[in-house]
Amino acid sequence: MSYAEPLQPEDTPQTEAEQAVTDYVLAQESKDQLRFLTCGSVDDGKSTLIGRLLFDTKLIFEDQLAALEKDSRRHGTVGEEIDLALLVDGLEAEREQGITIDVAYRFFATDKRKFIVADTPGHEQYTRNMATGASTADLAVLLVDARHGLMVQTRRHAFIASLLGIRHVVLAVNKIDLVDYSEERFEQIRKDFEVFANGFDFESLQAIPMSARFGDNVTGRSPNMPWYGGSTLLEHLETVEIGEHELEAPFRFPVQWVNRPNLDFRGYSGTIAGGRVSVGDEIVVAGPAKTSKVARIIAPEGDVNVARSGEAVTLTLEDEIDISRGDLLSAPEGRPDVADQMAAHLIWMSEDALLPGRSYLLKIGPKTVNATVTEIKHKINVNTFEHVAGKTLDLNEIAFCNLSLSAPVAFDPYEANRHTGSFILIDRMTNQTVGAGLVWFALRRATNIHWQALEIDKAARGQALGQKPAVVWFTGLSGSGKSTIASLVEKKLHAEGRHTYVLDGDNVRHGLNRDLGFTDADRVENIRRVGEVSKLFADAGLITLVSFISPFRSERQMARDLMGASEFIEIFVDTPIEECKQRDPKGLYAKAERGEIKNFTGIDSPYEAPENPELRLKNVGRKPEDVADEVVEFLRARGFLNAANYGMHGDGI
């Protein structure tokens, strides 16, 4: 039963011609779909090749052609001929620059297959886009220019395709017309590539000599190359056998949505990410390892007995167990890893570098957790595949990293399952997708360190000290007066018998953090450590005053997230930079302006002012004493100082 039945119109009697069309269309139901990626530089003729495929498969309609002829006169690069590349270069700005800079998707079909082409640029600075296109592709068409043979970029493309799990490759040796359709030249390139690609895990590799511009061996066999007996590109695309590895993998079902229309029905909706499932199969919820059996499988067409990888279904179970979005159901005999640490390849996609220690959101299937990169093991040079050391990761760079997650998550190695082994990283401040990850393996370390539950807790300690523990976080430019105020606040609190501690940026850098410099990556680690230390101090019951420039919102957010709700008080010491420069108590601004100090906040390193601090202190033209009083009164108003102070006036007197 599916919802649509009452809506179906009466079957109308059909003419013979209509019956023929209906039969044809219904026969198309068994048409296959192939998603492939084309990569190559602008000069290799990639857009021309796609234009040619669209053109030759007759999907270029008359009116699109008319508009094309008009555009060719304006932007075209091949004189009076129709420039096929203009068919596919989409956005205005790109057209004017004459390069493809984003991923565009194109469609064409033959009677055998429908094709979805991810058209991606080949320049090194677009590794990000190629990886995006490759993530959903079954096959890659790598273009090379017959005149130039294998280039550094060909190696790069093969590497990225292989990394993203593409197992079928076509080497399109294009512009063969420009080397006189030379068999010798083609064979040389083919052999070079086969030797080179030996190290990759490709299941099929087909080299085809072609001229996209004139159509040779693209869709029709070329009379210019009688020596070539293989398939044309289109024939190959139509017939290449693509196995679905996820189908052979153990059953995986990430729960996307809990379907609960009424008390009698509780279903779990999602897309099967691996293997098959039948009614009656035993399943296990990864993590808590609760088990049940499949009662019903509701597919788009109604109830079915079996469903397979790639299908979007709703399952009901025989037992009422607690399952929610983000859980992963799997076969009991082939369970996924469950861990809060993993090793993975990361492809960085943002202008802002990856900073180890910074907290990002990690989305894996329907589950989102906080994650930090704990270590960059090595970066990979995409042209030479050499491993290089690195502390940060820039746009379009790839690295092998260790990650630490805020909670255990179920996953598989990417190699075993593309769906349950892939994730994206999201910047918590800008909400941008900044990285793509491919799980290599779970790190077992996590399972061997257990959290020791302690009987005396923070509240108990705070009560004994007669105060509510807090982390009072002063942020602001160098010279804004953070340390002066923090120190005065501590004096005042101490005078009324409160238990306090000041963590000062300069002091901590003399000890705990003396191995850290002032690069963005080190600043992040600096704050991460101080955040952890202040968390321990708060746990010990202290009112902890932290005086750190802490220039980045992300890290202040990370520190905030470490503490309990309302325990973290962000105080923005808001002193204009001109005033700070004038005060310059340590002579640092002067040095920075002379270029003697690098990465100085406010000069050549940014300060991201808080958007919603708990307290904003105007620290210009006021006595430091008054400013400190404002902080103490704020803490009092928030209830941190209200508890009776047994320690001072208590027992025995």
Added chain:
Amino acid sequence: MTLPEERLSNLKRLEAESIHIIREVAAEFRNPVMLYSIGKDSGVMLHLAMKAFYPSKPPFPLLHVDTTWKFREMITFRDNIAKQYGLDLIVHTNQEGVAKGINPIDHGSSVHTHIMKTEALKQALDKYGFDAAFGGARRDEEKSRAKERVFSFRNASHSWDPKNQRPELWNLYNARVAQGESIRAFPLSNWTELDIWQYILTEKIPMVPLYLAAKRPVVERDGMLIMQDDDRLKLKPGEVVKEKMIRFRTLGCYPLTGAIESDADTLPGIVREMLIARTSERQGRLIDKDESASMEKKKREGYF
């Protein structure tokens, strides 16, 4: 021809992908809405949404931006569908535009579309505070759409920045938005016009009869056949209304929507005609005519 057992057919893959996207939006957003334009793509999208949540109803309302110039048959059809499917339907019209008397005949397609469609849509999204809106657009429709993401980010003033799109890998969609920002979600991104008709035929999805050929009153204007759907379409000197066997490949505001002469009065007939067609469907839309990059401009301004 049959597929090897290990492959899912094209339509099955498309269907599964769309359902996945629709569920993801429902799960990730606080207040989603489905734009329902009454056309065939909307019809398919709605059908997929019904499947995605069965036996529940889709957990979001439908929104129709009514320019007051839609074909009358579309409006009747719309109300019937909402009733039959048992869904909440929000109809929004830009009342300021109505008060100013904005119409496609005197003001032309670009002013009318901007005020009564783009602006009206933004009004509705702001009024109800929707943080995600489904649209039935497909990447094969038009060049600037080819690069659009499935989850297409819009800033607080609803505009699209083609240079600053979020990378989209695998089937992992980034649904994070700040206050006031939103996502337009396109579950039919990878469908082609042929896929749509094939699916309508195999799934027997109800469609507005205007897609089927019938005798209808039309005038020839600017090289297009415009149907006289009501008496607001005044004849210009020399124009005559003729009864012709016509149908529509896309549906919009009737004075802006060109008909084609056709005998295809059944669904298989339409598909047959499409298979041998030599012109793409957007040809019937005056909106795209102005310049070839006009769609990109519209989208930057907040058009779907």
